[in-house]
Amino acid sequence: MTPTDTRAALGWLAGRSSDIAPRLLGLLLVSGDRVGRIVEVEAYEGADDPASHAYRGPTPRNGVMFGPHGHLYVYRSYGMHWCANVVCGPAGEASAVLLRAVEPVSGIEAMWAERPRARRESDLGSGPGKLCAALGIDARHDGADLLDRASPVRLALPAAADGAAGLPDTAVVLTGPRVGITRAVERPWRFALAGNAHVSRPRPPSLA
């Protein structure tokens, strides 16, 4: 697996976000010199998902969601934080995966500099707003091509990954309701790596 093969290796990234979301766990999110391992995500679909930004159709904010898969949709949350999504629906059919938490892998000093209030390493990327701050992701990256090696923000396969999966066979994925929404709350479209300290709050219940 060479770095130039990312687009081919992640060909499965096109489709329904609820299918694709758990497969993003374990992949690397690269932003300049900073790298985080994706440990928590949520799926948001389009016209059939009342909790999705795309539910009511395209707007100036969510336009990237209706474009080709593999691009980054960045929006401002509660007026002060940035949140980032991986677009996975085919053009015209909005479907995206919200990146909720990353585990710092490298460029960790730069992440601390972006988040001086953090008290421990697990405060750096344990939330959708936190990870964008730690990795320096903002409106400039809305629409960035995550499968282009020259992109300022991109996805990468972990070095040890064999095949398309970014996770070891022993990894356990927790599933639960999405965080912070009021509609379609019953859909279990939050996915997180069991036992990982960098998952956001509220922490999903561990398996018995």
Place this chain on the structure above:
DNA sequence: TTTCCGATGTACT
């Protein structure tokens, strides 16, 4: 520790 609440841009009623 848990709960509560303010900050504040964009979209919608």
Place this chain on the structure above:
DNA sequence: GTACATCGGAAAA
């Protein structure tokens, strides 16, 4: 005007 895919500081316990 109200809701919102959040966060972190302060108060309560």
